Amino acid sequence: MLWAMSIISPGDGQSTYKKSPRIIAIANQKGGVGKTTTTINLGAAIAENDKKVLIIDLDPQSNTTTGLGFSTKELKSSTYQVIIQENTASEAILDVGIKNLHLLPSSLELAGAEIELVTALSREQRLTRALDEVISNYDFILIDCPPALGILTVNALCFAKEVIVPIQCEYYALEGLGQLVGNVDLVKSNLNPELEISKIVLVMYDSRTKISKQVADEVREYFGERVCNQMIPRSVRLSEAPSYGQPITVFDPTSRGAVAYKELAKEVLNE
Numbered sequence: 001m002l003w004a005m006s007i008i009s010p011g012d013g014q015s016t017y018k019k020s021p022r023i024i025a026i027a028n029q030k031g032g033v034g035k036t037t038t039t040i041n042l043g044a045a046i047a048e049n050d051k052k053v054l055i056i057d058l059d060p061q062s063n064t065t066t067g068l069g070f071s072t073k074e075l076k077s078s079t080y081q082v083i084i085q086e087n088t089a090s091e092a093i094l095d096v097g098i099k100n101l102h103l104l105p106s107s108l109e110l111a112g113a114e115i116e117l118v119t120a121l122s123r124e125q126r127l128t129r130a131l132d133e134v135i136s137n138y139d140f141i142l143i144d145c146p147p148a149l150g151i152l153t154v155n156a157l158c159f160a161k162e163v164i165v166p167i168q169c170e171y172y173a174l175e176g177l178g179q180l181v182g183n184v185d186l187v188k189s190n191l192n193p194e195l196e197i198s199k200i201v202l203v204m205y206d207s208r209t210k211i212s213k214q215v216a217d218e219v220r221e222y223f224g225e226r227v228c229n230q231m232i233p234r235s236v237r238l239s240e241a242p243s244y245g246q247p248i249t250v251f252d253p254t255s256r257g258a259v260a261y262k263e264l265a266k267e268v269l270n271e
Contacts, residue, residue, distance in 0.1 A: 069245025
């Protein structure tokens with residue numbers, strides 16, 4: 001769903017409409033659960049549907065940035081400079097070389113923002129304010145969040161309207177999930193009343209194992225219709241794609257992983 005915001009131009013009395021994108025935080029407080037893989041490949045799959053997509057790498061590990069083919073050492077500007085207001089978002093955004101897909105990259109410097117923003121005024125809204133100049137250029141904005149509820153993740157949750165939670169179909173996968181739900185509710189109550197967990201994505205699913213089925217059943221019982229029908233299979237090709245700096249939809253467009261993310265994109269688009 002896309003919303004439109006009416007803007008009255010001074011003097012002419014005419015209303016124009018500024019597009020407002022769907023802003024989605026990809027979040028889970030556990031690391032290694034497929035946040036980055038889902039951000040890159042869901043973003044690329046949505047872009048294939050003629051939607052303009054901006055991916056924001058908000059994780060200092062910068063795996064989304066390198067997974068899309070960029071060296072963090074060669075960046076002139078990144079999310080860090082944007083959040084500390086040293087550069088504008090438009091100065092930092094990169095063309096990925098894939099139609100309709102752009103990236104706001106990250107760098108290791110971003111880890112310092114957690115400390116630098118501690119005493120900053122309205123620190124939870126830094127990302128929201130920094131992106132205001134560019135959001136109307138996009139249909140979707142996907143944010144790869146760090147695996148912790150620090151000030152960077154809080155900025156993402158204040159900026160986003162939706163949260164997609166990837167859950168790996170493995171032992172301990174549900175550990176900390178209740179805390180994530182509680183933290184989303186906390187941000188919703190105090191900072192961003194529009195925030196909702198819209199989708200749960202089951203990733204690293206292996207139909208040969210009992211544990212995958214057990215985890216999938218538990219998650220569906222707890223979250224109901226919010227769990228996507230499409231599950232992302234465990235796949236060697238999916239794990240290889242980042243080392244080539246490409247989404248799976250480009251690296252191997254007919255692979256099981258690519259097909260799965262294309263189907264997942266359809267579910268998200270039909271929200």
